[in-house]
Amino acid sequence: MAGMTDSILEQAPERFPDASCSFPLAGPAGKLEVGTDVPQETPARRGTAVICHPHPLHGGTMHNKVVTMIERALRESGLATVRFNFRGVGKSEGAFDEGRGEGDDLAAVVEWVRAARPDDAVWLAGFSFGSFVSLANAVRLDAAALVSVAPPVERSYDFDAIELPTCPWLVIQGEEDEVVDAEKVFAWLASIDREPTIIRMPETSHFFHRRLLDLRGAIKNAVRTWLPPERQA
Numbered sequence: 001m002a003g004m005t006d007s008i009l010e011q012a013p014e015r016f017p018d019a020s021c022s023f024p025l026a027g028p029a030g031k032l033e034v035g036t037d038v039p040q041e042t043p044a045r046r047g048t049a050v051i052c053h054p055h056p057l058h059g060g061t062m063h064n065k066v067v068t069m070i071e072r073a074l075r076e077s078g079l080a081t082v083r084f085n086f087r088g089v090g091k092s093e094g095a096f097d098e099g100r101g102e103g104d105d106l107a108a109v110v111e112w113v114r115a116a117r118p119d120d121a122v123w124l125a126g127f128s129f130g131s132f133v134s135l136a137n138a139v140r141l142d143a144a145a146l147v148s149v150a151p152p153v154e155r156s157y158d159f160d161a162i163e164l165p166t167c168p169w170l171v172i173q174g175e176e177d178e179v180v181d182a183e184k185v186f187a188w189l190a191s192i193d194r195e196p197t198i199i200r201m202p203e204t205s206h207f208f209h210r211r212l213l214d215l216r217g218a219i220k221n222a223v224r225t226w227l228p229p230e231r232q233a
Helices: 065-076 102-114 131-138 184-192 212-226
Strands: 022-026 032-038 047-052 080-085 121-127 145-149 169-174 197-201
Touching: 022 131, 022 145, 032 102, 047 102, 047 131, 047 169, 065 145, 065 212, 080 102, 080 131, 102 131, 121 131, 121 212, 131 145, 145 184, 145 212, 169 184, 184 197, 197 212
Parallel strands: 047 080, 047 121, 121 145, 145 169, 169 197
Antiparallel strands: 022 032, 032 080
């Protein structure tokens, strides 16, 4: 799996890098640490996925193993990928803002993606806290597709106030999640005026211990028909 360490730039490039790369990007609270990658063996698609990490105050970073597996699944599906650290995490400047400022961080990354790849469909994805941030901002950022893994609906985040997207939407939830109440996730999904694609993973914990490859396969199979056209050489 590529590791975003092939090159390190001193500032954000105008064009999307054609190999694994990391760089600082100007964000609303200071510099954001960003990493990008592109498909190598799979035919590239005209799309880029931006992936959000779990809670900054509980060790969440863009290097989280679930986040990296989501990234791998989407890259192997042909999408370019972007991971980044929210404000106050890693080399990103600023301080935690309860999801509000983190949504603005995401918007800054998406703005760069659209400038670097103006013809791409932009997908959003997230794990746990990151799934809340990506879902809450999917409409305003005009996401072409959304992948939500273990959305923390029973926490202090107001999921009921979110304007739900109309784009293709995949939700994956482990049935033995020890952090997010799986039954509350399924109850919330049943109550909303949307029918996302829902994958229930039995015998699966919050961090997908021993189930990461199953997560990868589930994502790839679910999004197969949503993929944008192949990129022309």
